[in-house]
Amino acid sequence: MKKEIKIKPFWYSDIWLFPKLITIITTLDKEGNVNAGPYSHIMQYDVMTKNPRMIVGFRQDSHSFVNICDTGEFVINCPSASHLDDMMETAKFYPEGVNELEFTKFTQIPSLKVKPPSLKECPQIAECTVDEIVKLEKSTGIVIATIQAIVVDEELETMGREERIRTMNLPIGMGDEARQDYYHATVGELTKHRLGQPKNAMQGADAVTNMEWDKEAMKMLMNVPPPLRKMVIQSTEEHAVEKKEVVVTSKVFTELAKSVGMDPEVMERFRSGG
Numbered sequence: 290m291k292k293e294i295k296i297k298p299f300w301y302s303d304i305w306l307f308p309k310l311i312t313i314i315t316t317l318d319k320e321g322n323v324n325a326g327p328y329s330h331i332m333q334y335d336v337m338t339k340n341p342r343m344i345v346g347f348r349q350d351s352h353s354f355v356n357i358c359d360t361g362e363f364v365i366n367c368p369s370a371s372h373l374d375d376m377m378e379t380a381k382f383y384p385e386g387v388n389e390l391e392f393t394k395f396t397q398i399p400s401l402k403v404k405p406p407s408l409k410e411c412p413q414i415a416e417c418t419v420d421e422i423v424k425l426e427k428s429t430g431i432v433i434a435t436i437q438a439i440v441v442d443e444e445l446e447t448m449g450r451e452e453r454i455r456t457m458n459l460p461i462g463m464g465d466e467a468r469q470d471y472y473h474a475t476v477g478e479l480t481k482h483r484l485g486q487p488k489n490a491m492q493g494a495d496a497v498t499n500m501e502w503d504k505e506a507m508k509m510l511m512n513v514p515p516p517l518r519k520m521v522i523q524s525t526e527e528h529a530v531e532k533k534e535v536v537v538t539s540k541v542f543t544e545l546a547k548s549v550g551m552d553p554e555v556m557e558r559f560r561s562g563g
Protein backbone atom coordinates (compact mmCIF):
# COMPACT_ATOMS: atom_id res chain seq x y z
CA MET A 290 0.00 0.00 0.00
CA LYS A 291 1.16 3.53 -0.74
CA LYS A 292 0.27 6.60 1.28
CA GLU A 293 0.19 10.23 0.20
CA ILE A 294 2.20 12.41 2.55
CA LYS A 295 1.22 15.99 3.31
CA ILE A 296 3.77 18.37 1.78
CA LYS A 297 5.12 20.62 4.52
CA PRO A 298 8.10 22.94 4.83
CA PHE A 299 11.29 20.84 5.00
CA TRP A 300 9.53 18.03 3.09
CA TYR A 301 12.84 17.47 1.28
CA SER A 302 14.41 16.50 4.51
CA ASP A 303 11.56 15.17 6.66
CA ILE A 304 10.10 12.59 4.31
CA TRP A 305 12.05 12.50 1.08
CA LEU A 306 15.52 10.99 0.99
CA PHE A 307 18.09 12.83 -1.10
CA PRO A 308 21.51 11.18 -0.79
CA LYS A 309 23.79 14.17 -1.31
CA LEU A 310 27.32 15.39 -1.82
CA ILE A 311 28.82 17.06 1.24
CA THR A 312 30.84 20.17 0.57
CA ILE A 313 32.27 23.00 2.63
CA ILE A 314 32.00 26.32 0.86
CA THR A 315 34.59 28.94 1.75
CA THR A 316 34.00 32.63 1.07
CA LEU A 317 35.33 36.04 2.16
CA ASP A 318 33.16 38.84 3.47
CA LYS A 319 33.59 42.44 2.31
CA GLU A 320 36.26 42.99 5.00
CA GLY A 321 38.18 39.88 3.91
CA ASN A 322 37.13 37.64 6.85
CA VAL A 323 36.96 33.94 5.98
CA ASN A 324 33.63 32.09 6.31
CA ALA A 325 32.95 28.37 5.90
CA GLY A 326 29.74 26.36 5.87
CA PRO A 327 28.52 22.96 4.63
CA TYR A 328 26.43 22.92 1.48
CA SER A 329 24.83 20.00 -0.35
CA HIS A 330 22.37 21.70 -2.66
CA ILE A 331 24.95 21.64 -5.43
CA MET A 332 25.15 20.21 -8.92
CA GLN A 333 27.32 20.31 -12.01
CA TYR A 334 25.64 22.63 -14.49
CA ASP A 335 27.24 23.10 -17.91
CA VAL A 336 29.29 19.99 -18.36
CA MET A 337 31.06 20.82 -21.63
CA THR A 338 34.59 22.14 -21.30
CA LYS A 339 33.62 25.41 -22.98
CA ASN A 340 31.63 26.59 -19.98
CA PRO A 341 32.04 24.35 -16.92
CA ARG A 342 29.69 25.55 -14.24
CA MET A 343 28.14 24.69 -10.90
CA ILE A 344 24.73 25.56 -9.54
CA VAL A 345 24.38 26.00 -5.78
CA GLY A 346 21.36 26.75 -3.58
CA PHE A 347 21.64 28.82 -0.38
CA ARG A 348 19.44 30.19 2.36
CA GLN A 349 19.46 33.87 1.39
CA ASP A 350 20.44 35.09 4.86
CA SER A 351 23.34 32.63 5.22
CA HIS A 352 26.74 34.25 5.57
CA SER A 353 27.99 32.27 2.57
CA PHE A 354 25.26 33.62 0.27
CA VAL A 355 25.68 37.22 1.45
CA ASN A 356 29.45 36.96 0.93
CA ILE A 357 29.03 35.45 -2.54
CA CYS A 358 26.65 38.29 -3.51
CA ASP A 359 29.21 40.83 -2.20
CA THR A 360 32.43 39.34 -3.60
CA GLY A 361 31.39 37.04 -6.49
CA GLU A 362 33.79 34.26 -5.48
CA PHE A 363 33.69 30.99 -3.54
CA VAL A 364 35.44 27.64 -3.21
CA ILE A 365 33.71 24.26 -3.04
CA ASN A 366 35.77 21.90 -0.86
CA CYS A 367 34.79 18.23 -0.59
CA PRO A 368 35.92 16.70 2.72
CA SER A 369 36.44 12.99 3.17
CA ALA A 370 34.28 11.08 5.67
CA SER A 371 37.12 11.28 8.21
CA HIS A 372 36.35 15.01 8.58
CA LEU A 373 32.60 14.77 9.22
CA ASP A 374 32.93 16.15 12.78
CA ASP A 375 34.82 19.16 11.48
CA MET A 376 32.29 19.62 8.69
CA MET A 377 29.45 19.65 11.26
CA GLU A 378 31.34 22.24 13.30
CA THR A 379 31.18 24.61 10.32
CA ALA A 380 27.36 24.14 10.20
CA LYS A 381 26.88 25.79 13.61
CA PHE A 382 25.33 29.26 13.66
CA TYR A 383 28.39 31.31 14.56
CA PRO A 384 27.99 35.10 14.48
CA GLU A 385 28.86 37.05 11.35
CA GLY A 386 32.60 37.54 10.82
CA VAL A 387 33.58 34.40 12.75
CA ASN A 388 35.80 31.97 10.85
CA GLU A 389 34.27 28.55 11.64
CA LEU A 390 37.45 26.86 10.42
CA GLU A 391 39.27 27.96 13.58
CA PHE A 392 37.19 25.41 15.50
CA THR A 393 38.19 22.57 13.16
CA LYS A 394 41.29 20.66 12.07
CA PHE A 395 41.05 22.06 8.53
CA THR A 396 44.07 23.93 7.18
CA GLN A 397 43.49 26.94 4.94
CA ILE A 398 45.67 27.12 1.85
CA PRO A 399 45.69 29.77 -0.90
CA SER A 400 43.42 29.02 -3.85
CA LEU A 401 44.85 29.24 -7.36
CA LYS A 402 42.37 31.55 -9.10
CA VAL A 403 40.15 33.13 -6.42
CA LYS A 404 40.66 34.92 -3.09
CA PRO A 405 38.74 32.68 -0.63
CA PRO A 406 41.03 29.93 0.74
CA SER A 407 40.87 26.23 -0.10
CA LEU A 408 40.98 23.44 2.50
CA LYS A 409 44.11 21.32 2.35
CA GLU A 410 42.45 18.21 3.80
CA CYS A 411 39.79 18.13 1.05
CA PRO A 412 40.80 15.84 -1.82
CA GLN A 413 38.65 17.62 -4.43
CA ILE A 414 38.15 21.36 -4.75
CA ALA A 415 36.43 23.69 -7.26
CA GLU A 416 37.25 27.39 -7.33
CA CYS A 417 34.29 29.38 -8.69
CA THR A 418 33.29 32.87 -9.81
CA VAL A 419 29.66 33.97 -10.02
CA ASP A 420 27.87 34.31 -13.37
CA GLU A 421 24.33 34.77 -12.21
CA ILE A 422 22.34 34.95 -8.98
CA VAL A 423 18.62 34.23 -8.84
CA LYS A 424 16.82 35.19 -5.63
CA LEU A 425 13.66 33.10 -5.44
CA GLU A 426 10.93 34.92 -3.55
CA LYS A 427 10.86 33.95 0.16
CA SER A 428 13.12 31.02 -0.66
CA THR A 429 16.51 29.95 -1.86
CA GLY A 430 19.21 32.02 -3.56
CA ILE A 431 20.49 30.17 -6.60
CA VAL A 432 24.06 30.82 -7.65
CA ILE A 433 25.28 29.83 -11.10
CA ALA A 434 29.06 30.02 -11.23
CA THR A 435 31.92 29.25 -13.59
CA ILE A 436 34.53 26.81 -12.35
CA GLN A 437 37.86 28.62 -12.66
CA ALA A 438 39.93 25.71 -11.36
CA ILE A 439 39.45 22.09 -10.37
CA VAL A 440 42.12 21.06 -7.90
CA VAL A 441 42.62 17.50 -6.63
CA ASP A 442 45.19 15.63 -4.57
CA GLU A 443 47.94 14.80 -7.05
CA GLU A 444 47.82 11.02 -6.64
CA LEU A 445 44.11 10.90 -7.54
CA GLU A 446 44.59 11.97 -11.14
CA THR A 447 45.95 8.68 -12.42
CA MET A 448 43.73 6.37 -10.34
CA GLY A 449 40.87 4.41 -11.84
CA ARG A 450 37.42 5.46 -10.62
CA GLU A 451 36.98 2.60 -8.15
CA GLU A 452 40.30 3.23 -6.43
CA ARG A 453 39.58 6.99 -6.44
CA ILE A 454 36.15 6.45 -4.86
CA ARG A 455 37.71 4.40 -2.07
CA THR A 456 40.69 6.68 -1.54
CA MET A 457 38.63 9.89 -1.40
CA ASN A 458 36.05 8.27 0.87
CA LEU A 459 33.56 11.11 0.30
CA PRO A 460 30.61 10.97 2.71
CA ILE A 461 27.08 10.72 1.37
CA GLY A 462 24.67 13.09 3.13
CA MET A 463 21.51 11.20 4.10
CA GLY A 464 19.61 14.13 5.59
CA ASP A 465 18.70 15.21 9.07
CA GLU A 466 16.11 14.56 11.72
CA ALA A 467 14.50 17.73 13.03
CA ARG A 468 17.54 19.72 11.86
CA GLN A 469 19.54 18.43 14.80
CA ASP A 470 20.80 14.97 13.94
CA TYR A 471 22.52 14.60 10.59
CA TYR A 472 22.95 11.20 8.97
CA HIS A 473 25.85 10.33 6.69
CA ALA A 474 26.80 7.18 4.84
CA THR A 475 30.15 6.10 3.49
CA VAL A 476 30.99 3.97 0.49
CA GLY A 477 30.56 0.36 1.48
CA GLU A 478 29.44 -1.95 -1.26
CA LEU A 479 30.18 -0.52 -4.68
CA THR A 480 28.39 -1.84 -7.74
CA LYS A 481 29.23 -1.17 -11.36
CA HIS A 482 26.94 -1.31 -14.38
CA ARG A 483 28.10 -1.17 -17.96
CA LEU A 484 25.94 1.04 -20.19
CA GLY A 485 26.30 -0.85 -23.47
CA GLN A 486 24.16 -0.29 -26.54
CA PRO A 487 20.46 -1.04 -26.97
CA LYS A 488 19.69 -4.06 -29.17
CA ASN A 489 18.44 -1.84 -32.00
CA ALA A 490 21.32 0.69 -31.73
CA MET A 491 22.27 2.44 -34.91
CA GLN A 492 25.35 0.77 -36.32
CA GLY A 493 28.07 2.56 -38.26
CA ALA A 494 26.59 1.50 -41.60
CA ASP A 495 23.16 2.85 -40.65
CA ALA A 496 24.33 6.46 -40.53
CA VAL A 497 22.29 7.84 -43.44
CA THR A 498 23.61 11.13 -44.76
CA ASN A 499 21.73 13.44 -47.13
CA MET A 500 24.74 15.40 -48.38
CA GLU A 501 28.19 14.44 -49.53
CA TRP A 502 30.65 13.99 -46.65
CA ASP A 503 34.36 13.94 -47.40
CA LYS A 504 36.52 11.10 -46.07
CA GLU A 505 37.91 13.03 -43.10
CA ALA A 506 34.45 14.26 -41.96
CA MET A 507 33.05 10.72 -42.27
CA LYS A 508 35.91 9.44 -40.11
CA MET A 509 34.99 12.03 -37.46
CA LEU A 510 31.33 11.00 -37.66
CA MET A 511 32.30 7.39 -37.01
CA ASN A 512 33.95 8.51 -33.77
CA VAL A 513 30.57 9.73 -32.51
CA PRO A 514 28.75 7.05 -30.49
CA PRO A 515 26.20 5.31 -32.76
CA PRO A 516 23.09 6.47 -30.86
CA LEU A 517 24.09 10.11 -31.37
CA ARG A 518 25.00 9.86 -35.07
CA LYS A 519 21.54 10.67 -36.48
CA MET A 520 21.38 13.88 -34.44
CA VAL A 521 24.97 14.82 -35.34
CA ILE A 522 24.37 14.20 -39.07
CA GLN A 523 21.30 16.45 -39.01
CA SER A 524 22.93 19.36 -37.15
CA THR A 525 26.17 19.15 -39.17
CA GLU A 526 24.33 19.16 -42.49
CA GLU A 527 22.19 22.09 -41.34
CA HIS A 528 25.38 23.94 -40.38
CA ALA A 529 26.93 23.15 -43.80
CA VAL A 530 23.84 24.50 -45.62
CA GLU A 531 23.93 27.66 -43.48
CA LYS A 532 27.57 28.11 -44.47
CA LYS A 533 26.62 27.51 -48.14
CA GLU A 534 28.85 24.42 -48.34
CA VAL A 535 27.82 21.59 -50.65
CA VAL A 536 30.14 19.02 -49.07
CA VAL A 537 30.46 18.32 -45.35
CA THR A 538 34.16 18.64 -44.60
CA SER A 539 36.18 18.14 -41.44
CA LYS A 540 36.28 21.96 -41.16
CA VAL A 541 32.46 22.19 -41.07
CA PHE A 542 32.31 19.32 -38.59
CA THR A 543 34.95 20.78 -36.26
CA GLU A 544 33.47 24.29 -36.45
CA LEU A 545 30.05 23.04 -35.35
CA ALA A 546 31.53 20.78 -32.68
CA LYS A 547 33.52 23.70 -31.27
CA SER A 548 30.48 25.99 -31.21
CA VAL A 549 28.69 23.54 -28.90
CA GLY A 550 31.74 23.09 -26.67
CA MET A 551 33.03 19.84 -28.22
CA ASP A 552 36.72 20.61 -28.51
CA PRO A 553 39.14 17.96 -29.85
CA GLU A 554 39.72 16.71 -26.28
CA VAL A 555 36.01 15.92 -25.85
CA MET A 556 35.85 14.31 -29.29
CA GLU A 557 38.79 12.10 -28.33
CA ARG A 558 36.94 11.12 -25.17
CA PHE A 559 33.96 10.00 -27.27
CA ARG A 560 36.27 8.10 -29.61
CA SER A 561 38.09 6.27 -26.88
CA GLY A 562 34.97 5.72 -24.77
CA GLY A 563 36.88 7.29 -21.86
Ligand SMILES: Cc1cc2nc3c(=O)[nH]c(=O)nc-3n(C[C@H](O)[C@H](O)[C@H](O)COP(=O)(O)O)c2cc1C
Pocket residue numbers: 311324325326327328329330331346347348350351352353354377379380381382383462471
Ligand atom coordinates in the same frame (compact mmCIF):
# COMPACT_ATOMS: atom_id res chain seq x y z
C1 LIG B 1 25.48 18.45 5.50
C2 LIG B 1 24.85 19.80 5.43
C3 LIG B 1 24.45 20.29 4.20
C4 LIG B 1 23.85 21.55 4.11
N1 LIG B 1 23.46 22.01 2.88
C5 LIG B 1 22.88 23.22 2.77
C6 LIG B 1 22.49 23.73 1.51
O1 LIG B 1 22.72 23.11 0.47
N2 LIG B 1 21.90 24.94 1.47
C7 LIG B 1 21.70 25.70 2.60
O2 LIG B 1 21.17 26.80 2.52
N3 LIG B 1 22.08 25.25 3.81
C8 LIG B 1 22.65 24.04 3.93
N4 LIG B 1 23.04 23.59 5.16
C9 LIG B 1 22.88 24.46 6.31
C10 LIG B 1 24.02 25.47 6.41
O3 LIG B 1 25.28 24.85 6.33
C11 LIG B 1 23.94 26.21 7.76
O4 LIG B 1 22.78 27.03 7.72
C12 LIG B 1 25.18 27.03 8.06
O5 LIG B 1 25.09 27.56 9.36
C13 LIG B 1 25.35 28.17 7.08
O6 LIG B 1 26.58 28.78 7.37
P1 LIG B 1 26.90 30.26 6.87
O7 LIG B 1 25.80 31.19 7.42
O8 LIG B 1 28.23 30.54 7.46
O9 LIG B 1 26.89 30.23 5.38
C14 LIG B 1 23.63 22.32 5.28
C15 LIG B 1 24.06 21.83 6.51
C16 LIG B 1 24.66 20.58 6.60
C17 LIG B 1 25.11 20.07 7.91
